Amino acid sequence: MEPTREFTVVIEQDEEGYYVGEAPQLRGCYTQASSLDELMDRMREAIQVSLEENEAVPSLRFVGVQRIVV
Numbered sequence: 840m841e842p843t844r845e846f847t848v849v850i851e852q853d854e855e856g857y858y859v860g861e862a863p864q865l866r867g868c869y870t871q872a873s874s875l876d877e878l879m880d881r882m883r884e885a886i887q888v889s890l891e892e893n894e895a896v897p898s899l900r901f902v903g904v905q906r907i908v909v
Contacts, residue, residue, distance in 0.1 A: 844890075844896075846864055846865070846886055847863065847864065847901040848860045848861065848862055848879070849861050849862075849904070850875070853871075857873055858871060858872055858873070858875055859878075860878050860881070860882045862885070864896055865886060865889040865896065868885050868886060869885065
């Protein structure tokens with residue numbers, strides 16, 4: 840059995856109400872959906888595909904999110 844891995848998913852909502860998710864550890868790994876449940880299912884699939892294409896995953900640790908007003 841393959842060891843489990845954990846990835847941080849950043850979620851935003853666009854102006855049309857769609858949820859957009861991205862796994863910052865995996866370049867180009869993102870997707871969108873109309874519900875959070877559907878988004879997480881799609882993110883899981885996107886992460887699996889990304890891992891199949893590129894086994895080298897940078898060792899990054901999620902620190903947090905900050906908002907900046909400009």
